[in-house]
Amino acid sequence: GESVGLHLPTLSVQEGDNSIINCAYSNSASDYFIWYKQESGKGPQFIIDIRSNMDKRQGQRVTVLLNKTVKHLSLQIAATQPGDSAVYFCAENISGAGSYQLTFGKGTKLSVIP
Amino acid sequence: DAGVTQSPTHLIKTRGQHVTLRCSPISGHKSVSWYQQVLGQGPQFIFQYYEKEERGRGNFPDRFSARQFPNYSSELNVNALLLGDSALYLCASRGGQENTEAFFGQGTRLTVV
Numbered sequence: 001g002e003s004v005g006l007h008l009p010t011l012s013v014q015e016g017d018n019s020i021i022n023c024a025y026s027n028s029a030s031d032y033f034i035w036y037k038q039e040s041g042k043g044p045q046f047i048i049d050i051r052s053n054m055d056k057r058q059g060q061r062v063t064v065l066l067n068k069t070v071k072h073l074s075l076q077i078a079a080t081q082p083g084d085s086a087v088y089f090c091a092e093n094i095s096g097a098g099s100y101q102l103t104f105g106k107g108t109k110l111s112v113i114p
Numbered sequence: 115d116a117g118v119t120q121s122p123t124h125l126i127k128t129r130g131q132h133v134t135l136r137c138s139p140i141s142g143h144k145s146v147s148w149y150q151q152v153l154g155q156g157p158q159f160i161f162q163y164y165e166k167e168e169r170g171r172g173n174f175p176d177r178f179s180a181r182q183f184p185n186y187s188s189e190l191n192v193n194a195l196l197l198g199d200s201a202l203y204l205c206a207s208r209g210g211q212e213n214t215e216a217f218f219g220q221g222t223r224l225t226v227v
Contacts, residue, residue, distance in 0.1 A: 034215055043118075043204050043218035044157065089156050099170025100145060100208060102216060104156030 012111045019077040021108045023090035026071060030092035034102065035064060035075045039086045047075070047088075077110075085112045116141070118207050118219035126225045127195050135190040135222045139207030145169075146188040147216060148180055149204040157204055163188055192224075200226045 013019045025033075031052035036044035048059045050066050050073075057064050063076040073090050087109050091102040119138045127133050139146050145164045149157035159172040163182035182188045186207075192199055202223050206216040 036218075041220075043220045046215045046217060049215050091156075099162045100147065100164075100216070101159045101162060101170050101172065102147075102149075102157070102206075103159070104149075106154075106156050 009106065010109045010111070012113060013080050014113050015080060015082060017080055019075075019080045019084070019110060021075045021077075021088050021090075021110065023073040023075075023105055024071060025073060025090075025092050027092065027094065027103070028068075028071065029094050030103075031095050032093040033064070033066060033073055034091045034093075035062075035073075036089045036091060036104075037084075037086045038089065038107070044089060080110075080112050082112045082114055085110055118205055118217055120203075120205050120219040120222050122222060123220065124223045124225075126227060128227055129195055129197060131195050132191065132193050133195060133224060135192075135203050135205075135224070137188045137190070137205030137207075137219060139186050139188070139205075140217055143207035143209050143217075144186055145208040146182055146186065147206045147208075148188070148190045149206065149218075150174070151202040151204055151221070153201070160190070195226045197226050200224060 034049040035047040037047050038044045048062050048064050050057045050064045061078045065074045087107040089104050089107045091104045093102050121136045147162040148160040151157040160174050161180040162170040166182045177193045180190045202221040204221045205219045208214055208216045
C-alpha cells in the first residue's frame with residue numbers, strides 16, 4: 001500500500017478562516033517531508049518542507065507540523081484565500097537511500113468559499 | 115529564469131505505439147525525476163537521474179525507460195502503450211543535494227486511445 005495517506009479527501013473552508021490539512025505516513029525511516037499545491041492542469045508547486053529533526057516550520061501564511069511519534073504531518077494555512085483552492089499533497093523521502101524518491105499521498109482538495 | 119519545461123504539453127497516441135517525453139530542468143540542476151500522475155491520485159515515482167546516471171527506479175514495467183543528456187535534460191520513453199498509461203507525466207528537477215525541494219514542470223498530458 002501507499003506509504004503516505006491523507007485523512008480527509010475534501011475540505012471546504014470559509015474565506016478568511018484557517019485551514020488544516022492532515023497527512024499520515026507509515027514509513028518511520030522517512031526523514032524529509034514536503035507539501036505541494038496542485039492547481040487544475042498544472043504541476044505540483046512547492047509550498048513548504050520540513051526535516052525530521054524539526055517539529056514545526058513556518059512560511060508565509062503556512063505552517064507545517066511534524067509529529068514523529070504518531071507519524072503525522074499537517075499543513076496549516078492562515079487566512080485562507082480563494083487562490084488557495086487546489087489539491088494539496090504531502091510527500092516523503094528517505095535521505096541516504098541513494099536516490100531521491102518522493103512518495104505522495106492521494107491528496108486533499110481544498111475549496112475556499114467566498 | 116525558466117522553470118522546469120516539458121514538451122509536448124498534450125499528446126494523443128494509439129495503443130501499441132511508442133512515445134517520447136522531454137524535460138529541461140532548471141538551469142544548474144543536475145537531478146531529474148519522472149513521475150506518473152493518474153487522474154485523482156498523487157504522482158508516482160518512475161525514475162531519477164543524477165549526473166546522467168540512473169539513481170532510482172519505481173515499480174514500473176520495462177516498457178518505461180529514460181535517459182539524461184550531458185546538458186542534464188531528460189527523455190522518458192514508453193513502448194507498447196496501453197490504455198492505462200494515460201496520465202499526466204511530470205518531470206521534477208533538484209539542485210542535487212540531499213533533502214532539497216524538487217520543482218515540477220507543468221507536465222505532459224498523455225492520452226492513449
